[in-house]
Amino acid sequence: MFNDGTEVDAWLERIHGGPQGGIGRKPWNAEQKTRHLGDKKNALAQAVLDYSEQCGFISADERKGKITTAQRYLGNSVLREALGIEGDLAGVVSRTRPSEDVEVLLKTFMRDLVEGTAHSRSNADDIKSYARALGALEGLSGDRIASASLAPPASTKNRRRGPKEPRKPKAISYEQEIAQALKLLGSYKLQNLYFSICEVGLEKHTPLVSVGVWSFLETLTARCGRAAATDFPSFLSHQKLTDLGFAGREDRKTLVQAIQRISECGNTTKHSDISANFNGIQLANDMDTLKELILQLIKAAKH
Numbered sequence: 222m223f224n225d226g227t228e229v230d231a232w233l234e235r236i237h238g239g240p241q242g243g244i245g246r247k248p249w250n251a252e253q254k255t256r257h258l259g260d261k262k263n264a265l266a267q268a269v270l271d272y273s274e275q276c277g278f279i280s281a282d283e284r285k286g287k288i289t290t291a292q293r294y295l296g297n298s299v300l301r302e303a304l305g306i307e308g309d310l311a312g313v314v315s316r317t318r319p320s321e322d323v324e325v326l327l328k329t330f331m332r333d334l335v336e337g338t339a340h341s342r343s344n345a346d347d348i349k350s351y352a353r354a355l356g357a358l359e360g361l362s363g364d365r366i367a368s369a370s371l372a373p374p375a376s377t378k379n380r381r382r383g384p385k386e387p388r389k390p391k392a393i394s395y396e397q398e399i400a401q402a403l404k405l406l407g408s409y410k411l412q413n414l415y416f417s418i419c420e421v422g423l424e425k426h427t428p429l430v431s432v433g434v435w436s437f438l439e440t441l442t443a444r445c446g447r448a449a450a451t452d453f454p455s456f457l458s459h460q461k462l463t464d465l466g467f468a469g470r471e472d473r474k475t476l477v478q479a480i481q482r483i484s485e486c487g488n489t490t491k492h493s494d495i496s497a498n499f500n501g502i503q504l505a506n507d508m509d510t511l512k513e514l515i516l517q518l519i520k521a522a523k524h
Contacts, residue, residue: 263288263289263292264308265292265295265296265306265308265314266288266289266291266292266295267288268308268314268371269291269295269306269314269327269371270284270287270288270291272314272327272371272372273327273330273331276324276327278324278327278328278331278332279331279334279335283331283335284334287334287335289341290334290339290340290341291334293341293343293348294330294339294343294348294351297345297348297349297352299348299349299352299353300348300349300351300352300355302352302356303326303352303353303355303356304318304323304326304327304330304352304355305317305318305322305323305326305365306323306371307368313370314370314371315368315369315370315371316366316368316369316370316371317365317366317367317368317369318361318362318364318365318366319362319364319366321362322361322362322363322364323371325358325360325361326355326358326361329355329358330355333351338351339351359391359392359422359424360391360424389424389501389502390423390501390502390505390506391422391423391424392419392420392421392422392423392430392505393418393419393423393430393434393504393505393508394419394505394508394509395416395419395420396512398512398516399415399512399515399516399519400412400415400416402516402519402520403415403519406444406519406522408440408444408522410440411437411440411441411444414433414436414437414440415437417433418430418433418434418437418508421433423501423502423504423505424501427497427498427499427500427501427504428490428497428498428499430501430504431483431486431487431490431497431498431504432487432490432491434483434487434504434507434508435483435484435486435487435488435490435491436487438453438480438483438484439453441515441518441519441522442456442457442518444522444523445518445521445522445523446523452484453480453484454477454480454481454484457476457477457480457514459473459477462476462477462514465514465517465518465521466517467513467514467517475510476510476511476514479506479507479510479511480511482503482507483504483507483508483511486498486500486504
């Protein structure tokens with residue numbers, strides 16, 4: 222029986238401090254030392270990893286061995302500012318960004334820790350560059366708030382969860398099949414147009430992407446034999462769609478609707494001095510709808 226915690230600590234340190242000439246056995250890892258000894262150096266990283274695990278941003282297995290790298294990054298003030306995370310001498314961890322922003326940022330940071338994008342060999346300049354890229358992620362509000370506790374979410378085990386809005390698409394889906402087919406086609410213009418319309422974010426640049434998608438389909442159909450005087454919706458008639466393998470009436474109707482929207486939105490955005498397309502969600506969905514048609518058009522295109 223031990224009279225106080227000090228005696229317990231002494232024995233625990235002998236047991237977990239390594240062999241120590243035969244008096245100890247299994248050494249603690251960095252996280253276990255931080256929990257038991259209150260190592261302030263790793264306390265912030267420990268708290269952020271705990272929070273991220275409870276939120277589902279990282280699993281218990283994935284976080285093993287990551288505390289040292291996490292602390293290397295979180296020890297950099299530029300990275301903490303980008304994340305909106307701060308810790309005080311008492312070990313209290315707070316956030317200075319809205320919870321939605323912190324979720325996006327920590328999900329990315331945890332993923333990069335697991336995948337090795339954020340690694341222990343990074344120097345201060347590397348971490349600052351990483352922090353700047355993190356702060357420029359799409360979907361952040363950019364708002365700052367008064368310091369609030371970074372507390373893990375309350376248990377929802379017995380609580381009915383309300384509906385959660387699905388995440389909006391941030392960009393046109395980059396389909397590897399399309400990219401590879403364009404590469405085989407050998408059209409540098411089409412490869413770069415496709416890269417650009419998938420790379421540029423929809424949230425802030427929908428009008429620009431709309432014109433890019435219009436140009437992509439104009440160019441692709443021209444490679445398939447469309448005459449300059451014919452617009453691409455007219456070229457992609459019901460008969461042409463049937464010839465390309467889309468024989469079902471409803472399939473053709475769905476494709477025609479998507480083609481028409483892209484054409485009208487692109488033309489309006491290009492030519493009107495007031496009107497433009499700002500519906501990025503619909504544009505992303507229309508491009509998803511046209512995936513198989515685009516692949517067939519690439520096959521039919523002239524090399």
